[in-house]
Amino acid sequence: MSTSKFGEYGGQYVPEALMPAVEELTDAYERYVRGNEDGFMDEFRRRLRDFGGRPTPLQRAEQLSARYDSEVYLKREDLVHGGAHKLNNALGQVLLAKYMGKERIVAETGAGQHGTATAMAAAHLGMPCEVYMGERDINRQRPNVFRMRLNGTEVTPVTAGRGTLKEAINETMRDWATNVEDTHYVIGSIVGPHPFPRMVRDFQSVISEEAREQVRERAGRLPDSVVACAGGGSNTMGVFHEFVGDADVDLYAVEAGGSSLDVDEEAGVAPNSASLSTGDEGVLHGARTKLLQDSDGQVMESHSVSSGLDYAGVGPELAHLVDEGRVTPATVDDDAALEAFHRLSQEEGIIPALETAHAFAFAHEHPDELGDVTVINVSGRGDKDLESVIEESAERDLDAAPDMDAFAGGGL
Amino acid sequence: MSRIDEAFADGPAFIPYLAVGDPDYESSKAYVEALARGGADVIELGLPFSEPVAEGPTIQGAVTRALDAGMTPDRYFEFVEELDVDVPLVCMTYYNLIYQYTAGDDRREGPRPFVERAAEAGIEGFVVPDLPAEEADPLREACDDHGLDLVFIVAPTTEGDRLDRIMERVSGYVYVQARLGVTGARGDVSGQTDEALARLTEWDVPKAVGFGIKTGEHAERIVAGGADGIIVGSALVDIVAEGHEANRPVDEVAADLEAKARELAEGAAAGYAQRVPEPERT
Ligand SMILES: Cc1ncc(COP(=O)(O)O)c(C=O)c1O
Numbered sequence: 001m002s003t004s005k006f007g008e009y010g011g012q013y014v015p016e017a018l019m020p021a022v023e024e025l026t027d028a029y030e031r032y033v034r035g036n037e038d039g040f041m042d043e044f045r046r047r048l049r050d051f052g053g054r055p056t057p058l059q060r061a062e063q064l065s066a067r068y069d070s071e072v073y074l075k076r077e078d079l080v081h082g083g084a085h086k087l088n089n090a091l092g093q094v095l096l097a098k099y100m101g102k103e104r105i106v107a108e109t110g111a112g113q114h115g116t117a118t119a120m121a122a123a124h125l126g127m128p129c130e131v132y133m134g135e136r137d138i139n140r141q142r143p144n145v146f147r148m149r150l151n152g153t154e155v156t157p158v159t160a161g162r163g164t165l166k167e168a169i170n171e172t173m174r175d176w177a178t179n180v181e182d183t184h185y186v187i188g189s190i191v192g193p194h195p196f197p198r199m200v201r202d203f204q205s206v207i208s209e210e211a212r213e214q215v216r217e218r219a220g221r222l223p224d225s226v227v228a229c230a231g232g233g234s235n236t237m238g239v240f241h242e243f244v245g246d247a248d249v250d251l252y253a254v255e256a257g258g259s260s261l262d263v264d265e266e267a268g269v270a271p272n273s274a275s276l277s278t279g280d281e282g283v284l285h286g287a288r289t290k291l292l293q294d295s296d297g298q299v300m301e302s303h304s305v306s307s308g309l310d311y312a313g314v315g316p317e318l319a320h321l322v323d324e325g326r327v328t329p330a331t332v333d334d335d336a337a338l339e340a341f342h343r344l345s346q347e348e349g350i351i352p353a354l355e356t357a358h359a360f361a362f363a364h365e366h367p368d369e370l371g372d373v374t375v376i377n378v379s380g381r382g383d384k385d386l387e388s389v390i391e392e393s394a395e396r397d398l399d400a401a402p403d404m405d406a407f408a409g410g411g412l
Numbered sequence: 413m414s415r416i417d418e419a420f421a422d423g424p425a426f427i428p429y430l431a432v433g434d435p436d437y438e439s440s441k442a443y444v445e446a447l448a449r450g451g452a453d454v455i456e457l458g459l460p461f462s463e464p465v466a467e468g469p470t471i472q473g474a475v476t477r478a479l480d481a482g483m484t485p486d487r488y489f490e491f492v493e494e495l496d497v498d499v500p501l502v503c504m505t506y507y508n509l510i511y512q513y514t515a516g517d518d519r520r521e522g523p524r525p526f527v528e529r530a531a532e533a534g535i536e537g538f539v540v541p542d543l544p545a546e547e548a549d550p551l552r553e554a555c556d557d558h559g560l561d562l563v564f565i566v567a568p569t570t571e572g573d574r575l576d577r578i579m580e581r582v583s584g585y586v587y588v589q590a591r592l593g594v595t596g597a598r599g600d601v602s603g604q605t606d607e608a609l610a611r612l613t614e615w616d617v618p619k620a621v622g623f624g625i626k627t628g629e630h631a632e633r634i635v636a637g638g639a640d641g642i643i644v645g646s647a648l649v650d651i652v653a654e655g656h657e658a659n660r661p662v663d664e665v666a667a668d669l670e671a672k673a674r675e676l677a678e679g680a681a682a683g684y685a686q687r688v689p690e691p692e693r694t
Contacts, residue, residue, distance in 0.1 A: 178593035297512030
């Protein structure tokens with residue numbers, strides 16, 4: 001049996017009504033995912049290939065390699081069906097729900113990428129699906145809301161708090177607690193009670209399985225560093241997992257530094273989402289982990305220009321690997337992420353998700369940490385973010401941006 | 413016998429819940445005291461947490477109002493100390509607040525500083541909805557050292573090994589969740605209650621039923637069906653919320669709460685009378 005803890009982190013802190021479901025899921029995880037019972041993992045991999053478009057390429061980034069004077073490789077998860085790594089997990093979980101005989105899917109979403117991935121997987125596998133999304137995130141990510149609807153998913157707005165990912169998770173847990181007997185909760189990152197953090201990581205670790213092989217083929221060696229953005233941390237652990245045992249490979253988890261690393265205790269707001277870098281140990285959404293909280297233990301509202309990173313917690317496995325010194329946390333602020341968004345779009349012809357742009361901004365700010373060979377995980381593409389980027393860029397003086405006022409005014 | 417055990421000793425226990433500090437500190441004190449006057453046998457005092465995942469919209473609203481009005485764990489303990497009531501008090505909160513609490517120079521982690529402070533303030537027990545039996549041993553041990561009870565919730569889905577794990581750790585009373593989902597007043601009281609009570613007949617701890625109870629009639633039916641107590645939250649919080657929205661004077665709202673408490677306590681007593689045959693007259 002896989003343990004429920006990563007060092008001190010993890011566990012199962014959920015209302016009693018959910019404990020039997022969590023136990024049932026643990027059993028299903030052990031049998032189907034770890035044991036490949038009934039050929040579950042074979043079917044998952046086949047569907048990832050045929051429906052999901054895997055394997056994704058590992059591309060050498062020519063401009064970035066020249067700029068940083070090192071070999072920079074991009075793991076192109078933006079090319080997965082739906083445009084983000086999120087499908088790897090959503091497809092795995094919806095398929096598992098089917099093997100378990102569940103009849104309905106619920107999910108939360110922040111950037112909407114997990115919601116669209118779940119909606120697509122649910123449509124693909126013929127399961128009804130409802131997705132909870134913070135009202136603020138609905139406004140930031142309208143294309144994804146529309147995509148979910150197109151796939152036949154119901155999108156339910158959540159108005160509590162600041163209307164972001166944390167509140168959407170609370171609301172989905174409430175739905176799950178009400179309908180637990182026939183419903184599976186497809187959680188969108190390596191967070192939540194055991195077995196979710198391990199299971200989601202297992203589904204996402206296909207990224208590093210491929211990347212490790214591909215980089216050896218292309219560069220003839222393992223990379224010196226692997227860089228990924230971290231919200232909950234699923235693309236992060238996905239691209240790190242197979243490298244964790246390679247002690248010489250440095251692993252950088254890049255969090256949203258937002259507008260500042262300072263917090264306003266009085267208002268209960270952190271103007272960032274940097275729980276690995278600045279959070280304290282606590283219990284949120286079913287797991288002990290690092291989180292943004294005040295001195296009383298009230299969880300703070302977080303902030304990031306990218307809704308997928310806008311979360312007060314982080315996966316317990318990442319928290320543990322940071323304590324162990326195996327993963328190095330870093331932060332990048334909103335402005336730098338937006339700059340990186342524009343730079344990458346122009347220089348490499350890749351429009352990254354705002355989440356992903358954080359990883360590129362880190363590389364830009366810390367070229368010396370990269371070593372000779374680097375893998376950067378392109379967790380998703382930025383189509384969903386265009387409206388936000390126009391608005392956010394127009395408010396700032398960004399070197400790399402085209403004239404955003406022109407877009408904002410409707411002209412070109 | 414703990415003070416909570418005593419509350420169940422003769423007749424059914426009526427256990428109201430309010431979120432402390434809703435809508436503000438002083439009003440909240442008046443409201444809790446009104447519940448005691450209305451016949452509460454135990455009171456569950458909610459310590460507001462920012463992520464109340466087990467609560468429905470009513471109690472979530474109460475928690476949000478209380479937090480906005482500045483409620484904190486330290487203020488909560490002061491509140492408990494200042495209360496003028498003579499019934500055992502149970503602290504209802506989420507684990508992160510218990511885990512994070514440090515008292516003054518006492519920087520120890522984990523549940524102990526919180527339990528010590530709660531005991532000192534006059535709390536007799538805890539309900540922690542996001543702490544299943546599997547994760548509860550540190551809190552259970554701290555409670556044992558201070559003679560406090562630890563109440564667990566049994567849900568309609570709880571069966572088999574999980575029941576045994578809870579039975580081994582529970583004290584004070586077991587909180588029988590009447591239906592799946594989150595807290596909230598309902599027009600009906602679920603038949604899941606009877607099934608749940610049937611699963612617990614062997615347990616020698618009182619069984620208090622909660623989730624959805626709204627009227628004296630519900631209380632009567634549930635106690636007649638075998639419950640040793642009833643827990644009522646949202647129906648009372650609704651009165652606080654409506655009073656707050658309508659800007660009504662605190663003493664009027666308190667009077668309504670007292671009346672509602674009396675209705676529920678009397679309903680419970682009526683249900684009990686249907687169970688216990690009248691002593692024969694000679
Ligand atoms: C493209 C993209 N990258 C990253 C994230 C952050 O999630 P995680 O840290 O779990 O990979 C999201 C979340 O929505 C996303 O859409």
